[in-house]
Amino acid sequence: MTGLLAMFRRLEGPQTVGRGPAFWGLFALVLAAALAYPLFSDGYTVGNTVYFFVWVFIALSLCLIWGYGGSLSFGQTAFFGIAGYGYGIFTINFGSAYGFTLLALVMAVGIAALFAVLLGYFMFFGRIAGVFLGIVTLAVTLMLERFMAQTAGPEWRIGSARLNGFNGMSAMPPLTIPWPGEPIVLFADIGLYYLVLGLLVLVYLALRILMNSSFGNVIVAIRENPERAEMLGYDIRKYQLITFVIGAALAGLSGVLYTVWGQYITPSSMGMTAAALPLIWVAVGGRSDLTSTVIGTLVVLAAFQALTIYGSQYALVFMGVLLVLTVLIAPNGLVLGVMNWLGRIAARLTQRAG
Amino acid sequence: MSLLELRKLNKHFGGLHVTNSVDLTLQAGEIHCLIGPNGAGKSTLFRLILGEHHPGSGDILFAGENITALKSFARIHRGLSVKFQVPGVFKGLSVRQNLEIALQSRHRGEELEAEIDRLLTFLGLESEQAQVAGNLSHGQKQWLEIGMAVSLKPRLLLLDEPTAGMSPEETYMTGEMVQRLNADGMTVLAIEHDMAFVRQVAHRVTVLHLGQVFAQGSIDEIVADERVAAIYLGQAHA
Known part of the structure; x- marks a missing residue:
């Protein structure tokens, strides 16, 4: 029992962004939305x-x-x-x-x-x-x-x-x-x-x-x-x-x-394009954090699909540009950068409140 | 009793003999300093002892066991530990996490946390524990790495220039730290250029020159040796 408890305590830690009731509350909210979503959408x-x-x-x-x-x-x-x-x-x-x-x-x-x-x-x-x-x-x-x-x-x-x-x-x-x-x-x-x-x-x-x-x-x-x-x-x-x-x-x-x-x-x-794309999703999201990777991948994939309507070549060029921008602006990942920024703001707010 | 014994250790890179038939014996409980001009083969000797390089010929005995063929991590398990010349801390991780990684294979749970706290106090890094290790000053990084090396409770601690880049006060404090560890039974082999440090801590000194053991003795004997002065101390005093 204590082993199980110790395991769950490891859901938070220095290697993953997101901790405390605020984060897990948001997590539960997103999960609830994801569970309810098919009820309000069509099969396709x-x-x-x-x-x-x-x-x-x-x-x-x-x-x-x-x-x-x-x-x-x-x-x-x-x-x-x-x-x-x-x-x-x-x-x-x-x-x-x-x-x-x-x-x-x-x-x-x-x-x-x-x-x-x-x-x-x-x-x-x-x-x-x-x-x-x-x-x-x-x-x-x-x-x-x-x-x-x-x-x-x-x-x-x-x-x-x-x-x-x-x-x-x-x-x-x-x-x-x-x-x-x-x-x-x-x-x-x-x-x-x-x-x-x-x-x-x-x-x-x-x-x-x-x-x-x-x-x-x-x-x-x-x-x-x-x-x-x-x-x-x-x-x-x-x-x-x-x-x-x-x-x-x-x-x-x-x-x-x-x-x-x-x-x-x-x-x-298994080809070149297929091999390169995951690298871009992960780099843009923030490779050193699980949550950033999940969010980054979903956002980039959705953007990619939306762009494919105008031609898949353009979408691939956009992916390349996105990677270059990430490397230049936020080498650790755009989503991770934003999340860390939000984390700092939250910390400052709780400090002021406490 | 000898703890470490190097027998006719040879290492050459191409035609360059970096260590040439080195014989060196370390007694358990001593603080032994290794000095010599740049390129004498001191750091290579460390890498041979640690298993990062493998000798062309010769044997390395640790506590009576021949460890020449063992992998590095296995030598660490036998009771060796090292602080590198360039501070080898985990730069992107917090000071506390650095120590946790060093200690976690020996301690668990609350005991682990207590041990980390104890070590932080020993190193004087309590207020820096949440900081990223890459942001520490050079001297603090040196101490953190010494702390990580020491936390393994090694029988033999290898220190490669532990006081490089430190102020005289910091150097003196490091010397005291080494003496405290030695009093607890740790044998120490240190590469050092700082003669004040060597004078402060060394029981015995070995001079390495062109990959060979050139002289050995107490610091006073070494300083009195004119041949040593000619190759090394002479330049330093000039």
Whole structure:
């Protein structure tokens, strides 16, 4: 019981912005609004919101590895793609009966994590760091994209699942929950919305607890000064690997949910543009804070979609400009900058009141 | 009893012999100072002891165990600890968090908080605890890092120029801190250029020159040694 209490106390701490009744009150308000929102909206818009939420997981994965851990991974999309394709291959072969789609989700995320164990082992135990880590991870995701793009021929199949080259894989069954009477199929509207929202809240809170724990302390210590961290007796390679694997699992979760949402996955989801975009969301939001990352990602995604109406090329140029502006004006992130500013004002007000 | 023993330690980068067959024995409980002109190989010797560099040949024995092949973190677990030449604090984190990271593997919960408070008092950094470590003065950063190194309760503390950039008063206070730690049973090996500090604390002094042990003895013996004066002290006194 005291262990549980200590865990919840870690929801607040030096590694995460936001504390006290004001913050959690606002959090509850936003959550209540998110829960009520589908009641006042149509299926298409709700489905579109699910699409936004899906990307937040890969953004959080980058926030963890890059923002907190200090290792820039350019290849989170590799895990996204592996898990997405993995889900497709499992469910096209074995269908959706007996709740298998849920098992497929877990297994697909597991495969992405396993791949990260292998890749991460060679990188971190080989002491690859800094810009080289970015180069290796980018190369991996681009290689996977190239490979999947040439699997158009009928010989490229796993069981009954055709890989379909550049066109990608489609028509995999959506997530299905077995239920007495009739199974509940989570199509990309209200059903999937509540599942993804639930996962998002769970992951967000769990990451807050993790980053404010002693594990999180070591992760930021490695970012600040890896040599000093090692000379305090921490095997930093192990900590980096674990962080990398957790991040890969989150990126994989993003990939599965994306595949489930649109019932398709293509090689371009692992391509250059796809790999670069999460970096922009996270950098603009504030990579070293979970809340800033979530808000930043949702805002930038919505802006991006609104701009795409006028042409996706312009939207991409805008993304580039946004990144440059962030680096120049608020290198730690625009949302984080605003939140810190609000925090200072709140502190001043409470000081005056007290 | 010898705590640290370096046997014929060699390290070369290409054709440059940075340490050349260094033999050095540290007795448990002593404060030993390592001096020598720039480029003598002092910092490289530290990196060899810590496992950041690996010797071309030779052995490192710590408390009787051969640790030559061990990784750095494993050597720390055996009872080594270090303060680097350039203060290696976690600049973006608060002073308190710096100490928490150093202490958290030994203490938990309220005991951890109490231990952090105790260390803050020892270092005289209570009022700076909420500050970001990067904003501390140079001397305060040095103390904070010494505090982190000491918090591991090491058997051997390595100090690479602990008083660099400090005023004479700060240097003297650091010397007193080192003596207090030594009185509690900590063996200390310090690289130092400040002769006042060496005179204040050193039981024994080793002079390193061109990667080799050049002379060894008490500070008075070293100062009296004309050969040493010629390579090192002579320049300092000139």
